[in-house]
Amino acid sequence: MTEYYRLTGSQILRLIQQGEVTVEEYAKSLLARIKEREHIQAWAYLDPELVLSQARRLDKIPLEKRGPLHGLAVGIKDIALTKGTFISPLPLANNLGSAADASVVIVLRAAGALILGKTATTEFAATTEGGPCTNPHNPNHTPGGSSSGSAAAVADFQVPVALGTQTMGSMIRPGSFNGVYALKPTWGSISWDGLAHFSVSNDTVGFFARCAEDLEVLAGTFRLIDDEPVPESLSVANTKIAFAKTHIWPKAGPGLKAAWEKAISLLSRHGAEVEEIELPEDFSKLKDWNPIILAGEGRAAFLGNYLVSKDQLTKVGVDAVENKTNTTRKTLLESYDGCARLRPVWDEISRKYDAVITPSTVDDAPRGLEYTGDHSFCSMWTMLHAPVLNIPGFAGEHGLPIGLTVVGPRYCDLHVLDMGKRIGKIFGEEGGYISQIA
Amino acid sequence: MTEYYRLTGSQILRLIQQGEVTVEEYAKSLLARIKEREHIQAWAYLDPELVLSQARRLDKIPLEKRGPLHGLAVGIKDIALTKGTFISPLPLANNLGSAADASVVIVLRAAGALILGKTATTEFAATTEGGPCTNPHNPNHTPGGSSSGSAAAVADFQVPVALGTQTMGSMIRPGSFNGVYALKPTWGSISWDGLAHFSVSNDTVGFFARCAEDLEVLAGTFRLIDDEPVPESLSVANTKIAFAKTHIWPKAGPGLKAAWEKAISLLSRHGAEVEEIELPEDFSKLKDWNPIILAGEGRAAFLGNYLVSKDQLTKVGVDAVENKTNTTRKTLLESYDGCARLRPVWDEISRKYDAVITPSTVDDAPRGLEYTGDHSFCSMWTMLHAPVLNIPGFAGEHGLPIGLTVVGPRYCDLHVLDMGKRIGKIFGEEGGYISQIA
Secondary structure (H helix, E strand, O other), rough: OOOOOOOOHHHHHHHHHHOOOHHHHHHHHHEEEHHOOOOOEEEOOOOOOOOOOOHHHHOOOOOOOOOOOOOOOOEOOOOOOOOOOOOOOHHHHHOOOOOOOOHHHHHHHHOOOOEEHHHHHHHHOOOOOOOOOOOEEOOOOOOOOOOOEEEEEEEEOOOOOOEEEOOOOOHHHHHHHHEEEEEEEEOOOOOOOOOOOOOOOEEEEEEEEHHHHHHHHHHHHHOOOOOOOOOOOOOOOOOEEEEEEOHHHHHOOOHHHHHHHHHHHHHHHHEEEEEEOOHHHHHHHHHHHHHHHHHHHHHOOHHHHHHHHOOOOOOOOHHHOOOOOOHHHHHHHHHHHHHHHHHHHHHHHHOOOOOEEOOOOOOOOOEEEEEOOOHHHHHHHHHOOOEEEEEEEEEEOOOOEEEEEOOOOOOOHHHHHHHHHHHHHHHHHHHHHOOOOO | OOOOHOOHHHHHHHHHHHOOHHHHHHHHHHHHHHHHHHHHHEEOOOOHHHHHHHHHHHHOOOOOOOOOOOOEEEEEOEEEEEEEEEOOOOOOOOOOOOOOOOHHHHHHHOOEEEEEEEOOOOHHHHHOOOOOOOEEEEEEEEEOOOOHHHHHHHHHHOOEEEEEEEOOOOOOOHHHOOEEEEEOOOOOOOOOOOOOOOOOOOOOOEEEEEOOOHHHHHHOOOOOOOOOOOOOOOOOOOOOEEEEOOOOOHHHOOOHHHHHHHHHHHHHHHHEEEEOOOOOOOHHHHHHHHHHHHHHHHHHHHHHHHHHHHHHOOHHHEEEEEOOOOOHHHHHHHHHHHHHHHHHHHHHHHHHHOOOEEEEEOOOOOOOOOOOOOOOOHHHHHOOOOOEEEEEEOOOOOOOEEEEEEEEEOHHHHHHHHHHHHHHHHHHHHHOOOOOOO
């Protein structure tokens, strides 16, 4: 069978559009790949028969009625999975065969996407305890979390694109650990309806892909439109790129440090004007506000599941409802207002550059599956509501992938993607990581 | 049959707890009332057999396993109803018999509440075009919207308490027009999971009741805990109460003006220290930011329904997705940041008083059902995330009910309720409105 599964989303969309491959043929190729790579355990739910029947239904749609994502296979983060049982209030998160779809899935289906299945995540997408899903680059290492299966499946050629969500670092971290692109757009730019909240002021839907072009296609479908058009250029020459280590930098591992130096030298060599910048001291408070906001918002988010089945609720949820950290409303409001005050400050800082680069993760994926890794470098950008894109390309201390993040001002998602594409070409070709995934 | 339907929630809870009435007997009383008052059209969905079977199930629960709301009948706003068809992405909003519950319904059920049915609302809870539901005080007048049926059913003794939601003024306005208490708590204090968003930064779940005590019971169930305990007092004597006309005051009708003067004189006579205050000029911008935020957030909220069935989507939704107002991301962000800047300013102003009173509506309910009324006085508090409580008691220009709003600092929900209870006793007894609902 032709190895359609290895193609990017944009490539397969073209082939399907030109009639060179049917959606069913494509689906069969992916299903064969998934079967062969079952040991990665990227999927929480996948029914091959359902996938094939959907594929055949798509093939029957007349050409003129096909959507822009016709036949594109997408994995959906199973945001409510917990230890093999589904205890989410939202069956739409649990049952692909249901009449119910989250808003984001409605948009994908309406655009013609083939919903492949539900990808593995951590309990309520709220913990850093790993599940059975492994890193396809090395099964002894975590794929990161909580969007574990989405990132692993995309890296492993089991699906070209997958939906993830980020509350702290649940997209950027697995993106970095699995060596794939991960876009968490501006907060609020994609509807959260039908997903389960942990932190309403942070939770954001995003996507994984193996190339920036695929994310551009999805951004188009979800109408992530910037005010200013993206300039037409394919290089980084003459762009101004800032490198922001942030207050988390003392945690940087040897892999991150090496990637950082290499990135600076690569971009300089390609003609970018590179500048290291320091964030104002106030930004160091974001790491302190983060647990306060999660504790405060978790009180409301987990109350329903707590009352129905406290025993089955993750400890993070129980602690939030019982307010184990004694978080006051006053500190919650101070944290809210602090974040709100810094958002326009960040926008102004980042508008001075074509792109700002910042670390994605402390280093590459740690060994073991128990712990999905440190999200310190990610959560501040989630709280600032800024669009972030993980760009793969480097090797970390264990020889596994590590990425860097492009971050921009709010609602400049397409600019971030555009610069990410230009920068990603360089990091991908010259960053030094060579995937061993066969 | 004993007229159990006329009792408040707190009264019926006590009777059921003491074994003086079964949940089934109570349900039959409500169902008889609802049948008798069908012409109000408060319900979008109500299955008497389902209600009775749930009631009997509740009656079988052993005493020691009963929740704090055991047997309390609750109406649920049908947030996704549109012209007789249900096109919401969320079946949980559509089908009471479904396995799916919104988080707020999970909490109610877990506490033992009897879910009575779905109450009438406007299209997507997003428009000001009225439905068939009428004002029980006068069927030629609107009940207000978008939580029309919830407020009307509570006022009409068809259910003691009902769930509503507020994005602009969808709780306070129908609360005022129907002469009932309406609590919109602090944004984020009750989970929105399972409801359909219009404006993620404004949408808030709340409740209607015929007395403040019932709202206190619900606030307890949803754990709306303030940092500071509520002082023990039943009067307004020696409290400091501010009256804030706001920048919307030029719209005030004769009924509001009369209620305003009467409220000041009543509270002064009862020993409160009353002061009229002016909000800083910046607060006048909230009315300009409101349509920008709705247009900006509606782009994401309605995209799914737009792509699937644009023809069935309300014009508000179509216009938002197509960005008919040419709202830029820049103005959206300026509006976000402006609201965020004013929130702590408002908290500080209101903390100087035991309560701040502000108008609920321009006047009482306008004649006709086409238009659910002006929400200008309400939306600024929603945007400030402040807890608001409509207190009934006065008569407006058509001789129908008009209320006033108590508003407090964020996360002082119990303080607002407590002061509302004290003030409500006075407004209820001496405000001058005598309900004619038989």
